[in-house]
Amino acid sequence: TKYRVAGSLENSDKIMMDLKSNAVVFIIHNRDSKPVGYQRRYVSKFAKPKTKTSLGFTRDFVMAFPNKGDIVVCEGPFTALSAWHYGFYALCTFGCNFTNNQFNAIMALAEKYNRKILFGKDSDAAGEKTAKSFKGRLILNGLDCRNLVPEEGKDLNDSWQAGKGFR
Numbered sequence: 001t002k003y004r005v006a007g008s009l010e011n012s013d014k015i016m017m018d019l020k021s022n023a024v025v026f027i028i029h030n031r032d033s034k035p036v037g038y039q040r041r042y043v044s045k046f047a048k049p050k051t052k053t054s055l056g057f058t059r060d061f062v063m064a065f066p067n068k069g070d071i072v073v074c075e076g077p078f079t080a081l082s083a084w085h086y087g088f089y090a091l092c093t094f095g096c097n098f099t100n101n102q103f104n105a106i107m108a109l110a111e112k113y114n115r116k117i118l119f120g121k122d123s124d125a126a127g128e129k130t131a132k133s134f135k136g137r138l139i140l141n142g143l144d145c146r147n148l149v150p151e152e153g154k155d156l157n158d159s160w161q162a163g164k165g166f167r
Contacts, residue, residue, distance in 0.1 A: 011065060011081070023052075026077040026092075028061050036061060039094060041078065053094075060101045063092040064109070071110055072148060073098075073134065074120040074156065075127065082160035083120050083148070089113065096126040103137060110143075119147050120166075123154045 013033075016025040023040040030036045037057030042050050063077055065084035072088040074080040075096050083090035091109070093102050110117050119134055121127035131147055138145045148166045150159035159166060 011084075014063065014065070015081075024078075026063060028057065028063055028094075030061060039077065041076075059094045059097075060099050061094075062102050062105050063094070065090040065092075070116040070118055071106065071113070072118045072120045072156075073106055075122055075130070076155075076157075078157045079120055079122070079155045082155075082157040085160055086156070086166065088118070088120075089115060090120075096122065096130040098130070098134065103134075107141065117143060117145050119145055120156045121147055123150065127155075 013029070014027050016027060017023075018025050018040060021040065021042065022044060023042045026039045026041065027035050028037045028039065037054040039054070039057075040052045042052075063080065065080055067084050067087055067089050069086070069088040071091060072080070072083040073091050073093060074083055075093060077092045077094070080090040080092035089109070091106060098106075106117065109115075117138060119131050121131040135145045148156060150156050150166050151164035152159045152162040153164075156166060
C-alpha cells in the first residue's frame with residue numbers, strides 16, 4: 001500500500017495516510033527513533049473495527065507529540081494530536097489501559113522536562129476507570145495529576161474539531 005505524509009512537518013515521521021484503505025496510519029517509534037509498529041485508524045465512522053495494529057506490535061510504547069506545554073496522557077493518537085494542537089506535550093497509550101513500561105516512560109519524560117502530568121481521558125466509563133488508576137499510581141510516586149475535560153464531545157479531539165477548548 002502506498003502512503004503519503006499527512007499533517008505538519010513536525011509530525012511527518014509519525015503520521016501517514018493509507019489512501020487505499022482510507023486510513024490514517026500512526027507510526028510508532030522506540031526510544032532510539034526506530035519504527036516498531038503502526039496503528040491504522042480508519043476514517044469512516046462506519047468502519048468496524050476502527051483500528052488495526054501491525055502484527056506483533058505490543059502497546060508497550062507511548063507515541064509522543066512533543067510541544068512546550070505540560071504532559072498530557074491520552075488514550076488514542078487523534079486525541080493526543082489534538083492535545084498537541086492545544087500546545088501540550090502529548091502522549092498516546094493506544095487504549096484506556098497502560099503498561100508498567102508506558103507508565104515509567106511517562107514518568108521519565110515528566111522528570112526529564114520538569115513538567116506536570118495531566119490526563120486527557122475520554123468521557124466514558126473506561127476513561128474514568130483509567131484516570132483513577134493512573135492518578136493512584138502518580139500519588140504513590142508523590143505526584144498529582146489533573147484531568148483535562150473537553151468543553152464539547154467525549155475527548156479532546158471532539159472538542160478541538162468543534163473549535164472548543166478544555167477545562
